[in-house]
Amino acid sequence: MTTVPPTIDAVNQMIAEHFPGSNNTCTELGERFAVARRDVTDSEIRPGGYVSGPSQFGLADAALWYLVFTAIGRIEPMALTSELSIRFLRPAQGSVLWARAELESAGRRNVVGSVHVWCDDRFDKPTATAQGTYALPL
Amino acid sequence: MTTVPPTIDAVNQMIAEHFPGSNNTCTELGERFAVARRDVTDSEIRPGGYVSGPSQFGLADAALWYLVFTAIGRIEPMALTSELSIRFLRPAQGSVLWARAELESAGRRNVVGSVHVWCDDRFDKPTATAQGTYALPL
Amino acid sequence: MTTVPPTIDAVNQMIAEHFPGSNNTCTELGERFAVARRDVTDSEIRPGGYVSGPSQFGLADAALWYLVFTAIGRIEPMALTSELSIRFLRPAQGSVLWARAELESAGRRNVVGSVHVWCDDRFDKPTATAQGTYALPL
């Protein structure tokens, strides 16, 4: 089990290693939050110019993953999504997608967090909100 | 459709009318949040002295209902829970249960909110977190 | 950790011990399913004569609990709801509430199941559907 301290650089290096070609990056990491960012590609755009739901889910899931690292104090690639529920609040239009995850609780088995997703700089107009659980290796 | 302005008193009067004998009360109402409170009764206590999950769900649901009123600007008893997901974070011990709902979005059809539940004055130690959707009459 | 074989009688005896006065009973237990029943009381009825959402949540949660016992092969009172999401499908009217939980997966840490809730004998008209996770003591 690695114990790399979860800095932004370390998270992004891990993403590059494990997901070569991923559009996701970690842009902020706090004691109880993490922010993920993704340049939207054409294949993620739906008719009408909207960012697809699964793309938003994917970035919310990524932000929760980064949150796990900061919550438990180490990069833990084997933390796995146990469950995630998402609600879509309004159409998502823009070229950059953001997700900010906040810590609800961290235990020995699970980390629970809430996530907001938005486009460009409209963080006050979330396009989706989610809550989910990551399971930690025991 | 009533258009009673959603003050704390008006919400509590509505609760008393529609749910005589209910332990739930509304204690705070803001532009984008609502707080619900409930005196825990013996029948809600589980072995070990813990407040039951369904009790926590029930108060979270009540807080979301009050949130709907403030979000749409009127007491609307016919707003109905469409879906609600809840995560239990730690054991709930105490004699008073609280739930605070925050607005995620309000549209013509739905109101979406997030809720924290805690016991006594330990709001920094939520026992449950939830997200859900209320459907508005059209 | 008790290893009482999870028969219907053993489950109901456990309910009587742990939840004296509970209206919930277990009426069926199969290898991968469990059925819970509850006589609806006046305090669970909402304006219009509908069974409340939290009552339906509570019975769904109970059915999942019984499912855990049959899935892991023992009565395990310390199995706890980790998360549960519920969707309300239609108004619930009737004097008896039912919930049937079906197994999705059982592992060392968690049991996941899906639940349907209905009134009286209208099992073809579910009033709610839910999915949730119980955490097992490790």
Added chain:
Amino acid sequence: MTTVPPTIDAVNQMIAEHFPGSNNTCTELGERFAVARRDVTDSEIRPGGYVSGPSQFGLADAALWYLVFTAIGRIEPMALTSELSIRFLRPAQGSVLWARAELESAGRRNVVGSVHVWCDDRFDKPTATAQGTYALPL
């Protein structure tokens, strides 16, 4: 509002039109169910050879969309995911991902369904289970 009858061919033609390059196809449509299939691409594979969670979410969402068409009797591209919760049950390994959605309820405003996701021909070993709501245009 189009009223194309929701045959498998019509659904796949709609996918091809609205999502050129999509790997998703509809393979079965019944009165109350729909099956979606997707050839897994390299970019969807995670370390260890597992199909990513967001890919599974995406196919579950697609199966629910096809279910909406058969449930309401017409191809309705403007039906939008309102909320979706997913639970991951076991590692997903394989080259083809499947999702089968079953109808829970269809109303004027919403369609609710449950979905199982699996790999290759192991439909008895679901890798994920989900429930969600699609909102219909009013």
